[in-house]
Amino acid sequence: MKKKLLIIIVIVIIIILVTGFYFFKQKKDINLSQLNTDNIQAPIKTEDQKNPYIGDDFTILPPEGWIRTQLPGTLVSYQDPKEKQPAGSAAEKINFHSYLAVSFDNSGGKTLDEITELVKTQIQAVAPEIVLESTTDGKIDGEPAKFIEANLTMQNVDFKVMMAVALKGDKYFTISNNTTAEKWPEYRDIFYNAAKSFRFKY
Numbered sequence: 001m002k003k004k005l006l007i008i009i010v011i012v013i014i015i016i017l018v019t020g021f022y023f024f025k026q027k028k029d030i031n032l033s034q035l036n037t038d039n040i041q042a043p044i045k046t047e048d049q050k051n052p053y054i055g056d057d058f059t060i061l062p063p064e065g066w067i068r069t070q071l072p073g074t075l076v077s078y079q080d081p082k083e084k085q086p087a088g089s090a091a092e093k094i095n096f097h098s099y100l101a102v103s104f105d106n107s108g109g110k111t112l113d114e115i116t117e118l119v120k121t122q123i124q125a126v127a128p129e130i131v132l133e134s135t136t137d138g139k140i141d142g143e144p145a146k147f148i149e150a151n152l153t154m155q156n157v158d159f160k161v162m163m164a165v166a167l168k169g170d171k172y173f174t175i176s177n178n179t180t181a182e183k184w185p186e187y188r189d190i191f192y193n194a195a196k197s198f199r200f201k202y
Contacts, residue, residue, distance in 0.1 A: 052197065052199075053068070053076050055075055055076060055102075055201075056201070057104070057171065057200065057201050057202055058075075058102070058173060058198060058199060058200055058201055059198070059199045059201065060076070060102060060175070060194065060197055060198045060199070061193075061194065061197035062078045062100070062194065063078065063080065063100065063190045063193075063194055065080070065081075065082060066078040066079060066080050066081070066100070067079060067081050071099075071101055073103065074101040074102060074103050075102045075103060075104060076101070076102050077099060077100065077101035077102070078099070078100045078101070079097040079098065079099050079100075080097055080098045081097065083097050083098055083183070085180070086182070089157075090155060090156040090157045091157045091180050091182075094155060094157065096157065096180065098177075098178060098179035098180075098183060098187055099176075099177065099178045099179075100175065100176070100177050100191065100194055101175075101176045101177075102173060102174070102175050102176075102198075103173070103174045103176065104171055104172065104173045104174070105171070105172060105174075106170055106171060106172075107167060107169075107170050107171060107172050108170075109170075111167075112144055112145070112146060112165065112167045112172070113146075115165060115167060115172055116135065116146045116148070116165050119148075119163070119165065119174070120132055120135070120148065123150070127152060129152065129153060129154075130150050130151070130152045130161070131150060131151045131152070132148065132149075132150045133149045133150055133151055134148070134149045135147070135148050135149075138164075138196075140164060140166040140195065140196060140198050141166070141168075141198060141199045141200050143166055143167065143168050143200070144167070145164055145165060145166040145167075145195075146164070146165045147162065147163070147164050147165075147192075147195070148161075148162070148163045148164075148165070149161070149162050150162075150163075151181065157180060158180060158181035158182070159178060159179070159180055159181065160178070160179055160180065160181045160183075160184040160187075161176070161177070161178055162176075162177040162178075162188070162191045162192070162195075163175065163176050163177065164177075164192075164195035164198075166198060166200075168200050168202070169202065173198065175194070175195045175198060177191035177194070177195070179191075
């Protein structure tokens, strides 16, 4: 069960944001064009940026104007409905919108360093073409955290992936963020600010 949850987190990270590992294994012929905004359930609501999302074990402040969506395998997820891709670009053809999603798993007694290395190994196993660019130390809600940046090319689109891993007690949370490489300068601070707004409730 823990392995399945971890793989779901990894799939989220590499843009396959609407499925879990089981579905990915069973539908080997899926591609990114099948996993666009049209396959996500209708937005739940537009969040007021002043009011964080409140989950059972955490809160997070979504980017202003982003809408909450319901992505399988995540606790909560958001997308930017206002985002427009360059006309005629590969990203426009697959109707891509930048995403933010929160997932969690039990730590199983592992340290933050061990969890981070395990996640990175799983990322590379699922998407060998991904390039892990950097891993930096930081803090989320006063707890040690890891911030991973990576590059990934799928269906002629260059993506930028940022993932924050935060551990407290026997649980760790992964805040996964995805945008295009072209939009990365625009979304970088948005992603980091959202991740750093995360608060534990225990």
